[in-house]
Amino acid sequence: MKYSTIPSLFHLSIFVVLIISASASGEDDQQEYSNSDPTYSTMPEEPRSPLDHYHLSFNYYRQTCPMLDEIIHKKVRESVAKDRTLAASLLRLHFHDCIVTGCDASILLDHEGSERKAGPSKTLRGFQLIDDIKAELEKLCPKTVSCADILTAATRDATVLLGGPYWMVPYGRKDSRTSIAKVTDSVPMGHESVTSMLELFQSLGLNVIDLVVLSGAHTIGRTSCGSIQHRLNHLNGTYDPVIDDKFLDFLQRKCKCESENEYVDLDATTPNTFDGQYYANLEKKMGLLYTDQMLYSDSRTRPIVNTFVQNPSIFKHQFSVSMVKLGNTQVLTGPNQGEIRTNCNFANSY
């Protein structure tokens, strides 16, 4: 059935769900963010109870490292001004950190057999910027700010610099002491079904709206030709049918050498701006990854895509809500959980 441009009752109900979910987030500096509850709670700031160890908080570093936000913002702004592609790379780095074993900076640990050394991490970038921020913060507030919190806040700042929405980052994540390459087997690489992506997201407390809205991160950044080669090659005498003919022709020419170092913009229309164009591309069969395009083919996700095409501002607002949820995934906050690394690349030796 062809979708009408007039909002259907179904679109309107999605709209309402998104608005409710968005308004549940709030953006109040005084609120704290529970580790177990994906919506903001209204716990009072004072007095602090021992249980606060288990919560992320907007005030977490207020006493111990008040310059934190300013320093992270300055470093990200300087780096992205020099190399705009870094913004997308940070966003992806944060996703890869959170999607397996939670947002614990395990992706940053740099040793044989760590997540960072695994195949799915091969094209990740942004590590040096996190190291630079950490080095600066260690001078001002030693052994205080976790690498997981730095990566989460830097990702937010990078997104805003490319025109994306702002969101409040609650702090208090600890860094993991370990990182195992094998867990990256579950990182989605672009050839998965919608069902398996939904199952992965649901296992982390993220829902179908989070899947569609967070995939919208592909409004910026690029992919290596290797990640789309399976869409371009002749399979059983046919090409991937859900791809625009001219776009296919362009991609086949661009990726013909199968070079590892050849890249294609994920959003063919406005690659350097964080906007809703990604969803409009899907309507035109111009989604670059198979997993992107499938969001428009699948009846569970297509209505959400249609809503974002018609209302890009809802996409941006919902993106900020879902990013807070992603950043709160399986965080280490208890007194015996994790540590504050002094160097993001290595677990502390003490």
Ligand code: HEM
């Ligand atoms: C939902 C399933 C997802 C799949 C299957 C997927 C897959 C991919 C793939 C294959 C690439 C290209 C990698 C390469 O060849 O270098 C990529 C890039 C990227 N992904 Fe995703 N991704 C998903 C979700 C996300 C999410 C949730 C975010 C962030 C919230 C994200 C942010 C990015 C960004 C920004 C890039 C571009 C990176 C750069 O330019 O350096 N992705 N993704």
